[in-house]
Amino acid sequence: MDDVQLFYYFFESEGSPEYDPLVLWLTGGPGCSAFSAIVYENLGPLSFDSAHSIGNKPKLKLNPYSWTKVANIIFLDAPVGTGFSYTKNWEGYANLNDTISAAQTYEFLRKFSYIFVFTVVVQWLMDHPKFYNNPLYIAGDSYSGIIVPMVVQEISDGNQDEHAPPMNLKGYVLGNPVTDSEKDDNSRVLFAYMKALISEELYQSMKINCKGDYINVDLNNTLCVDDLELYNECIEDVNDVQILEPVCTVHSPKPAQSKGYADDRTNKDSVNLLLSFPQLRRPWCRSYAYLLSYIWANDKTVQEALHIQENQGSVKEWERCNKTLQEFYISDVSSSLVYHENLIKQGYRVLVYSGDHDMNVPYVGTMGWIESLNLTVVSRWKPWFVDGQGAGHTAPEYKPEECFAMISRWLAYYPL
Secondary structure (H helix, E strand, O other): OOOEEOOEEEEOOOOOOOOOOEEEEEOOOOOEOHHHHHHOOOOOOEEEOHHHOEOOEOOEEEOOOOHHHOOEEEEEOOOOOOOOOEEOOHHHHOOOEHHHHHHHHHHHHHHHHOOOOOOOOOOHHHHOHHHOOOOEEEEEEOOHHHHHHHHHHHHHHHHHOOOOOOOOEEEEEEEOOOOEHHHHHHHHHHHHHHOOOOOHHHHHHHHHHOOOOOOOOOOOOHHHHHHHHHHHHHHOOOOOOOOOOOOOOOOOOOOOOOOOOOOOOOOHHHHHHHHHOHHHHOOOOHHHHHHHHHHHHOOHHHHHHOOOOOOOOOOOOOOOEOHHHHHHOEOOOOEOHHHHHHHHHOOOEEEEEOOOOOOOOOHHHHHHHHHOOOOOOOOOOOOOOOOOOOOOOOHHHHOHHHHHHHHHHHHOOOOO
16 A cells, blocks of 8 residues: 555635534546546636636636635545556556555545554644544545445444544535446436437337346347437437537547546547637537646646656656546446445435436436435425526536535535
8 A cells, every 4th residue: 555645635624624524525537636626626716717728828716616615625636546646566556446446545544634553654634633523524426426435434444443543424425426337327218318318209118128227238139229229329419427518529539438427538639739729619618628637737837836756656647537547447346325325324424416417427316226225305305496507417517606505504514
């Protein structure tokens, strides 16, 4: 584990840092940098000023909806290979999977917050003792829906085993979470029907011919296969992470498929192309703004200011989402439901939110697995508004004001 170096960004709360919760944030992917959550998901105090960023000079601006207004947040680049995190030996990337990812994050937290008996190494908390008693929440979105419950379970088990001192764990937060591969993926057909992306005739035919299973398809079942072909024709031009927004016209010839995160699908050539032809910024496409992070994070001045190690042993260009990692990453946990079932019994607080126009991890699938837990309903379903709705994957990116209101109320134990 000593060969694994996990990079993090830490922001004190802008409210009352001595009392506000301490939140560990894990971005999805797997392999998507926490910096993306800071500047694009509006979770951090700064975001890119796209309108005034020209050429290779990105500008930053203050974010009025930053979650750091109500919480101290650690944004962690995990697992190893994500963002600025690295390993001293190439073997550290071998067989990287969900279990190892969760273990790395838990080990980071122990080093981050535990004072060891012999205090061989001065730990972070020793320099910041005021955060020791703060309520701790683990949070993340997208593919982190698998990892976060695993990390919470690790912390909970450590507390029960009386690892000293215990962490003040209160609960966890999940946004548009990948939870159960089959349940999540199967729910896309129902979502497509509910959003009028496919006809009722096709939906009913698929239900009958595929028997409700659109993932484990018997290729000899020609009726189901034919229906799926029609279904794919209907949705092939839809932006699955936000069905109301356009699909980008500039992307890699063979874009890497994310396991559950809004991939920018850009490569170095497309970055240079966009910078050379500013007129390509119209029509607007969200991923054009993602290019600013590549310029900013790969700037040597920025890296020096962030104290990025130059002798990493695995020097590479910073990527918002590490596509190489995604190719060899092993998803060894197909469902995190068992963790939810166990953690809920232990009384931890849980907040699960979803963007209602996300087809990547549809809210109908999330509602399905929550219902399967057979929880007591305190208040029935009702519309929830701030000034409107219509969020996509990584909901705070699309609806920052609404999601800021949500997290502020929840952390303060107010009704949503």
